[in-house]
Amino acid sequence: MDAEQAAGVQKSSRRRGISRKFRRTAWFYFFISPWLLGFVFLWIFPLVVGFLTSLTDYDGLNLANLNFVGLRNYARVFTGEDRDALFAFGQTLKWMALNLPAWMILSFILALILNQDVRGRGFFRTAYYIPSVIPIVALIWVWRIILDRNVGLLNALLNVFRPGTAINWLTTYALPGLTIIAIWTGLGWGMVVFLAGLQGIPDELIEAARIDGASSLQIFRHITIPLMTPVIFFVLVNGLVSGFQQYVIPQLLNAGGNIAAAPPRQVYLILSHVNRQVFAFQRFGYGTALLWLLFFVIVAITFVLFRSSNYWVYSEAEAG
Amino acid sequence: MLRKTRFSPRKTMRLIFSYGILILVTLIICVPAIWLVITSLKTDAEYNDWPIRFLPAVAQWSNYVEVFAPRHHILKYARNTLFLALVNPILTIITSSMGGFAFSRFTDVPGRNKLFSIVIALLILPGMVTIIPQFIVFSRLHLTNTYWPWVLWGLAGSAYYIFMFRQFFLSFPKELEDAAEVDGCNPLRIYWQIFLPNAKPVLATAFIFGFNGVWGDWFTPVIYLSSKNTTLAVKIASAYVNPQGHTLVTVTLAASVCYALPLIIMFFIGQKYILKAVVTSGLKG
Numbered sequence: 001m002d003a004e005q006a007a008g009v010q011k012s013s014r015r016r017g018i019s020r021k022f023r024r025t026a027w028f029y030f031f032i033s034p035w036l037l038g039f040v041f042l043w044i045f046p047l048v049v050g051f052l053t054s055l056t057d058y059d060g061l062n063l064a065n066l067n068f069v070g071l072r073n074y075a076r077v078f079t080g081e082d083r084d085a086l087f088a089f090g091q092t093l094k095w096m097a098l099n100l101p102a103w104m105i106l107s108f109i110l111a112l113i114l115n116q117d118v119r120g121r122g123f124f125r126t127a128y129y130i131p132s133v134i135p136i137v138a139l140i141w142v143w144r145i146i147l148d149r150n151v152g153l154l155n156a157l158l159n160v161f162r163p164g165t166a167i168n169w170l171t172t173y174a175l176p177g178l179t180i181i182a183i184w185t186g187l188g189w190g191m192v193v194f195l196a197g198l199q200g201i202p203d204e205l206i207e208a209a210r211i212d213g214a215s216s217l218q219i220f221r222h223i224t225i226p227l228m229t230p231v232i233f234f235v236l237v238n239g240l241v242s243g244f245q246q247y248v249i250p251q252l253l254n255a256g257g258n259i260a261a262a263p264p265r266q267v268y269l270i271l272s273h274v275n276r277q278v279f280a281f282q283r284f285g286y287g288t289a290l291l292w293l294l295f296f297v298i299v300a301i302t303f304v305l306f307r308s309s310n311y312w313v314y315s316e317a318e319a320g
Numbered sequence: 321m322l323r324k325t326r327f328s329p330r331k332t333m334r335l336i337f338s339y340g341i342l343i344l345v346t347l348i349i350c351v352p353a354i355w356l357v358i359t360s361l362k363t364d365a366e367y368n369d370w371p372i373r374f375l376p377a378v379a380q381w382s383n384y385v386e387v388f389a390p391r392h393h394i395l396k397y398a399r400n401t402l403f404l405a406l407v408n409p410i411l412t413i414i415t416s417s418m419g420g421f422a423f424s425r426f427t428d429v430p431g432r433n434k435l436f437s438i439v440i441a442l443l444i445l446p447g448m449v450t451i452i453p454q455f456i457v458f459s460r461l462h463l464t465n466t467y468w469p470w471v472l473w474g475l476a477g478s479a480y481y482i483f484m485f486r487q488f489f490l491s492f493p494k495e496l497e498d499a500a501e502v503d504g505c506n507p508l509r510i511y512w513q514i515f516l517p518n519a520k521p522v523l524a525t526a527f528i529f530g531f532n533g534v535w536g537d538w539f540t541p542v543i544y545l546s547s548k549n550t551t552l553a554v555k556i557a558s559a560y561v562n563p564q565g566h567t568l569v570t571v572t573l574a575a576s577v578c579y580a581l582p583l584i585i586m587f588f589i590g591q592k593y594i595l596k597a598v599v600t601s602g603l604k605g
Contacts, residue, residue: 027507028429031422034415038476050453133587135536137553138580156372196599245448257557295449
């Protein structure tokens with residue numbers, strides 16, 4: 001742009017009274033306004049309302065004679081007055097300890113296998129992803145007829161090996177049952193993400209290591225794993241956040257789809273407890289207090305994970 | 321380049337082992353789905369038989385006719401579901417693509433970086449925590465038992481799709497929009513006539529994700545809607561019953577097959593884009 005032109009642009013924008021920068025800013029906010037309004041009214045506002053509710057004894061109807069109870073709803077959890085809350089939180093941790101490692105390791109192994117020179121990679125990848133697109137209610141029916149104690153397919157198959165097997169997968173062994181379903185459903189997603197990560201590892205790096213005489217195990221340990229840490233981190237964070245929010249499967253499968261009912265103790269997870277406070281007992285104040293606590297726990301764990309990532313997650317900026 | 325011998329026994333062993341695992345997992349994935357279809361063709365008596373029969377004596381296709389029998393009102397629920405599963409994603413796609421366009425093209429604007437970090441935070445923050453507070457607000461506004469919440473959620477867009485559209489729009493050359501700007505196109509026209517028509521893969525993926533999300537959602541219709549205006553998920557979750565009030569298990573299974581089928585077909589049509597989107601939204605963060 002030569003000087004004459006530049007002067008012209010400056011003059012014309014001065015004539016219009018608004019700079020290019022201002023116009024761009026206005027357009028930017030125009031384009032994001034629907035989302036921004038949504039963020040304010042569907043996220044921030046409800047969260048504030050939720051927080052205010054948690055300081056009261058709101059039961060859905062008593063708006064006229066609402067009582068401010070301060071932090072009593074929160075105190076209920078910490079004084080152990082509500083044993084079930086701590087129990088449900090403990091079950092949630094147990095459920096994640098069972099599900100997360102198994103799910104991540106299995107998806108990773110599958111991705112490793114598919115990352116070799118195998119024929120039909122596309123076919124397997126698609127086949128493994130199918131459970132993720134089956135709607136949850138149909139999924140529940142699939143597993144109801146497989147896990148059924150009396151006429152379920154799983155017990156029928158186990159009877160071949162040990163006649164008389166009648167495992168109650170929906171109550172006594174509800175937690176292993178839930179884990180089976182979750183892994184079956186989530187395997188495809190984990191595998192697709194891990195596989196994409198593996199395919200992003202440059203071939204030259206592995207070739208070079210091989211020329212230097214590294215064994216497959218050494219390559220796996222010193223190249224594959226370190227380069228995959230960002231993907232492992234991503235899958236881990238996702239798995240943790242969604243693990244805390246597991247609710248729908250136990251509620252449908254083990255509590256018959258009634259949101260006021262409690263699933264069997266094994267799969268009485270924290271969100272079941274929270275939602276029962278609200279939908280079975282109309283304790284909106286206490287329910288939202290529990291939600292806030294859960295929110296902070298999840299955010300804190302995510303934060304710690306992100307902090308810890310400096311020590312174990314490979315980042316290109318650092319290495320380069 | 322180092323070439324290994326083609327038929328080393330170790331490599332052959334490894335391949336056999338790999339295919340073994342792959343086929344085993346394929347079976348584990350497929351058997352439950354196939355079992356659903358087989359059982360949906362049994363009579364309830366056959367379903368309750370022990371030891372179990374693997375195949376029905378006669379395939380009960382009448383179960384599938386019963387699914388659509390007028391007294392179960394399934395078409396009414398299907399219509400409700402279809403309405404929500406179309407309106408919500410279409411609105412979401414429009415508003416989210418606008419957001420993605422803004423975040424990818426107006427990078428020098430004040431406040432942009434802060435807002436974008438909110439988008440990123442929303443990708444990770446647990447959505448389940450807002451459901452009850454939102455429910456409190458919507459019920460005070462008397463919007464429960466209506467479809468308005470789905471419309472408002474749609475209008476608000478979603479951080480996930482904003483991020484997806486932004487990633488896609490980032491690959492568009494800057495010259496494209498510069499040329500259009502010189503020709504006197506304002507950003508709205510650039511967005512509508514250049515960016516959106518060239519984003520068909522993302523549009524299709526976002527639509528399929530959104531459609532699946534609403535179609536499969538069970539919890540939201542349970543808390544917001546009543547039996548009059550609820551969706552297929554709620555209807556099928558609560559099982560079919562005969563006029564005497566007995567549960568019709570295999571008919572419900574047939575209904576589940578019909579209910580899942582549209583999503584599976586859509587997945588097969590769009591799988592290339594869907595799997596790609598799963599990856600990009602995951603990895604390029």
